[in-house]
Amino acid sequence: MKTGKYGGRVVTRFPPEPNGYLHIGHAKAICLDFGIAQENAGVCHLRFDDTNPESEDVKFVESITEDVGWLGFDWGEKLFYASDYFEQLYDFAITLIEADKAYVDSQSLQDIRRRRGTVTEPGTESPYRDRSVAENLDLFRRMRAGEFQDGEHVLRAKIDMAAKNMLMRDPVLYRIRHASHYRAGDAWCIYPLYDFTHCLSDAIERVTHSLCTLEFKDNRALYDWVLNAAAIEPPRPEQTEFARLNLDYTVLSKRKLVQVVEQDLVDGWDDPRMPTIAGLRRRGVTPEAIRTFCDMIGVARVDSRVDMEKLEYAIRDDLNKKVPRVMCVLRPLKVVILNYPEDKVEELDAPHYPRDVPQEGSRKVPFTRELYIERDDFMEDPPEKFFRLAPGREVRLRHAYLVKCVDVIKDDSGEITEIHCTYDSETKSGAAPDGRKVKGTIHWVSATHSLPAQVRLYDRLFLKADPDDVADGEDFTSNLNPDSKVVLTESRIEPSVADAPPGSRYQFERQGYFVSDVVDSSRDNLMFNRTVGLRDTWAKITVADSAEKRERRERGGRTAREGVTKPRQRTVADDRGASPKVAALTARFAGEFGLSDEQAKALAGDPTLATLFEEAVAVHDHPKTIASWIVGEVSRRLKEGEGKGLPFTGAQVAALVTLIDDGTISRSIAKDVFAEMSERGDHPAQIVERRGLRQLSDPKTIEPLVNKLVAENPDKAAQYRAGRTGLLGFFVGQVMKESGGRANPELVKEMVEARLS
Ligand code: ATP
Ligand code: MG
Numbered sequence: 001m002k003t004g005k006y007g008g009r010v011v012t013r014f015p016p017e018p019n020g021y022l023h024i025g026h027a028k029a030i031c032l033d034f035g036i037a038q039e040n041a042g043v044c045h046l047r048f049d050d051t052n053p054e055s056e057d058v059k060f061v062e063s064i065t066e067d068v069g070w071l072g073f074d075w076g077e078k079l080f081y082a083s084d085y086f087e088q089l090y091d092f093a094i095t096l097i098e099a100d101k102a103y104v105d106s107q108s109l110q111d112i113r114r115r116r117g118t119v120t121e122p123g124t125e126s127p128y129r130d131r132s133v134a135e136n137l138d139l140f141r142r143m144r145a146g147e148f149q150d151g152e153h154v155l156r157a158k159i160d161m162a163a164k165n166m167l168m169r170d171p172v173l174y175r176i177r178h179a180s181h182y183r184a185g186d187a188w189c190i191y192p193l194y195d196f197t198h199c200l201s202d203a204i205e206r207v208t209h210s211l212c213t214l215e216f217k218d219n220r221a222l223y224d225w226v227l228n229a230a231a232i233e234p235p236r237p238e239q240t241e242f243a244r245l246n247l248d249y250t251v252l253s254k255r256k257l258v259q260v261v262e263q264d265l266v267d268g269w270d271d272p273r274m275p276t277i278a279g280l281r282r283r284g285v286t287p288e289a290i291r292t293f294c295d296m297i298g299v300a301r302v303d304s305r306v307d308m309e310k311l312e313y314a315i316r317d318d319l320n321k322k323v324p325r326v327m328c329v330l331r332p333l334k335v336v337i338l339n340y341p342e343d344k345v346e347e348l349d350a351p352h353y354p355r356d357v358p359q360e361g362s363r364k365v366p367f368t369r370e371l372y373i374e375r376d377d378f379m380e381d382p383p384e385k386f387f388r389l390a391p392g393r394e395v396r397l398r399h400a401y402l403v404k405c406v407d408v409i410k411d412d413s414g415e416i417t418e419i420h421c422t423y424d425s426e427t428k429s430g431a432a433p434d435g436r437k438v439k440g441t442i443h444w445v446s447a448t449h450s451l452p453a454q455v456r457l458y459d460r461l462f463l464k465a466d467p468d469d470v471a472d473g474e475d476f477t478s479n480l481n482p483d484s485k486v487v488l489t490e491s492r493i494e495p496s497v498a499d500a501p502p503g504s505r506y507q508f509e510r511q512g513y514f515v516s517d518v519v520d521s522s523r524d525n526l527m528f529n530r531t532v533g534l535r536d537t538w539a540k541i542t543v544a545d546s547a548e549k550r551e552r553r554e555r556g557g558r559t560a561r562e563g564v565t566k567p568r569q570r571t572v573a574d575d576r577g578a579s580p581k582v583a584a585l586t587a588r589f590a591g592e593f594g595l596s597d598e599q600a601k602a603l604a605g606d607p608t609l610a611t612l613f614e615e616a617v618a619v620h621d622h623p624k625t626i627a628s629w630i631v632g633e634v635s636r637r638l639k640e641g642e643g644k645g646l647p648f649t650g651a652q653v654a655a656l657v658t659l660i661d662d663g664t665i666s667r668s669i670a671k672d673v674f675a676e677m678s679e680r681g682d683h684p685a686q687i688v689e690r691r692g693l694r695q696l697s698d699p700k701t702i703e704p705l706v707n708k709l710v711a712e713n714p715d716k717a718a719q720y721r722a723g724r725t726g727l728l729g730f731f732v733g734q735v736m737k738e739s740g741g742r743a744n745p746e747l748v749k750e751m752v753e754a755r756l757s
Contacts, residue, residue, distance in 0.1 A: 010042025615650020
C-alpha cells in the first residue's frame, strides 16, 4: 500500500485443498487472509486448490464453505476453484514449452527423485532435457490426449539442476493421472502440481498478496519464476509467509487428524475434542472466541507453540459476557430438608447473569423439600479449609436458603445415600437475622422438579503438550489422553432449560461452560458438552501440585489441600527446558541480541517468556527494551497469574514497547496500559486510543498547565529564581499530575525551566 505497487488494490485469497476438514490452524490463516483484505478495503477470495483427483471430495468443499462462513467471513461472489483453470493452466504450460522453459521428461518419477542431488551435491540433468520445442509440444499434447500411462512422462520446468534451492532443480509441473476428478470428471488425465497451479491461479484472479505458511518459503523463488516464465504482466502477485499455528496438547496436521478419525480414536471429524472448526463448534466454542484468539496470538515469522490456555481464555472471556447462568448438578447426592413442608414448591427468583455482566434476564428455580447437591460438595470428615457441607456445618444454597447438615444416611455398604438438613426460613436470599455468616455457597436443583441430563466432560485430547514427543517405535497416538471424554449419565439440571433449542449455551454455576449437543440432545434426552471449565483446572492442578510438593519437602510431611483429589499426568512447560537447552538458549539470547547474561538467563529459563521474547523481537527490533519489559513486568504478571498464562502475545508486547519508543506514551502510562492488557488481553494501541492516553508532546497543550502552576505558586517561583533549583522537581511533578500523567516529562522539564528563567 505504501509503495502503491497495486494502485491501492488489495486482493487476498484463502486456498484450502478440499481433502479434509478445516482446523484452528486454518482459522489463523482465514482470519489473516480475510482480515488483511477487510482492513485495507480489499477483497478475499475463497479458492479451492483442487488439482489432486485422488483425495479430494465435494463433501470437504461443503464442510469448508460452511466453516469459513460460520467463522464470520464472507467471500461474496468470489468463490473459485483451481480446477476451473485447467484449460488456462494448460495454455500457460504450452507458453512455457514454446519459450523452451519446460520439457517433457520420460524418466520415471523414481529416477527423477534419485537424480535430484543433495543439499551439497548438484543434481544430474535428464537425458531428455534437450528435446526440441516441437517434440515437447507434441508429447505434451499427446499426454493430454491420454496416449500414455500414468508415470510414463512428466512436464518439468527447465531451470537449473545445480541450483542451491533444491526446489529449483527442474521441478515437475504436470503428471499423468488417469483418475476422475470430483468436479472435472474425466475431462483430464494430466494434472498440474501445486507450484505451477498456485501462483498462476493467483495471477488469474489478480491476487495482490498471497499469504502462506513458512514451509513455503523456498517455494517463493519458484512462484516468481513461473509467473515470469508465463509472461504475467506486472504488478504480479507476491507471496509472503507467516508462521503456522501449533497448539499445545493437540495436533494440527490433516494427516494426523485423518488418522485419529479413521482409527476411531475419536467420534468423527466433529468430535468436540477435535481441533477442527466443526469440533470446536460442536463443543460450544463461538466464532468470536476463535477470532479473538487469532488476534491474540498475532502473526509472526517465528514458529512457536501456543498454549491451549490462550484459546481457553478467549473462549471463557467471550462466553462470560454472553451466556446465562443456570444450575446443574453433575454427580447428584440427595438432600432432604426435614423442616420444609412436603408438598411446598417455592419458585425462587434467580438472575441469569452476575452483576458485572451487562445482560438482563432471570428465571424461576423451584425449591422443594428434596434436593440434589453435588457429591463433591459434601464431606463427612472434611479438612479444615473445606467450606462446603459437612455434618453440623451450614452453607448457603445459591439463590435460596442457609441449610445445616443434621444427619448422614448410608446404605449397608457404608456409601452415603442421603443427607438430612434443616433450613432457616429467615435467610431467603439475604443474611441471617442474627448476622451469622457462612463461608460456602453451593449449587443445587430440586429432586422432584429438575430434569435428567447427560453431561460429557471433555478434556485435552493429548497428555503431552507436544504429542509428537514419543519413545522410539511409538507414534503420537500413544499420547492420547484416555480420560479426554467422561460421560456422566445421572446429572440433573434445573427445569428452566427444558425448551431451549439444541446448541444453547450456558454457564453451569461453579462448573464451567456447556452447550446442549446439536446432534444428540433433545427435549426428552438432554445432552450437554462441556466447552471449557471455569478456570483452567489443568494449570491450577499442576501449579497447586507443585506448590504442595514444595510444601511437603519443606515440612517433611504430607499436606492436605482442597481441590487436589486426583493425581494427574503432568507435562508442564517446565519439564520441556532441559538444562543444556536452557544454557544454549541463554547463550543465543546474549550473543544474538546483546542482552546481559542475567536477562538472557531469565528469559531462557521460562519457555513462556522465551517464546514471548522471540515473538516480540520478530516484530520490533529493540531486543534490550523488550527484554527488560518482559523480565520485569511480564514475569511478575505471570507469577501473579498463578499459572493462568498470559492473555497477550509477543506482538502485543512489541506494540507496547513501540508505543514507548516512538513517544506515543510515557513509561508510567505504559504500566497502566500493560495492567489493562494483562487483565483483558486487549491490544495496547486500542487501549491507548480508547482511554485517550496518548502522550502530550505539543508545547501548546502543556504551556497553559505550566503557566497556571507558576501563577498559583508565586513564592516557590521566586525561591527557584533565587537559586533553589531543587524546586524544579516540584513544578515538573505538579504539571505531570495536572496532565493525568500524560505529558511528556522531558518537555515539561524544559518548559518549566524556560518559564522560570
Ligand atoms: P496439508 O497438510 O495437506 O498440506 P494444509 O493443512 O496445508 O494441508 P491446506 O488446505 O493446504 O491445508 O491449507 C490452506 C491454507 O491454510 C494454506 O494457506 C495453509 O498455509 C494454511 N494453514 C494450514 N495449516 C495452518 C496452520 N497450522 N496455521 C496457519 N495456517 C495454516
Ligand atoms: Mg497445504
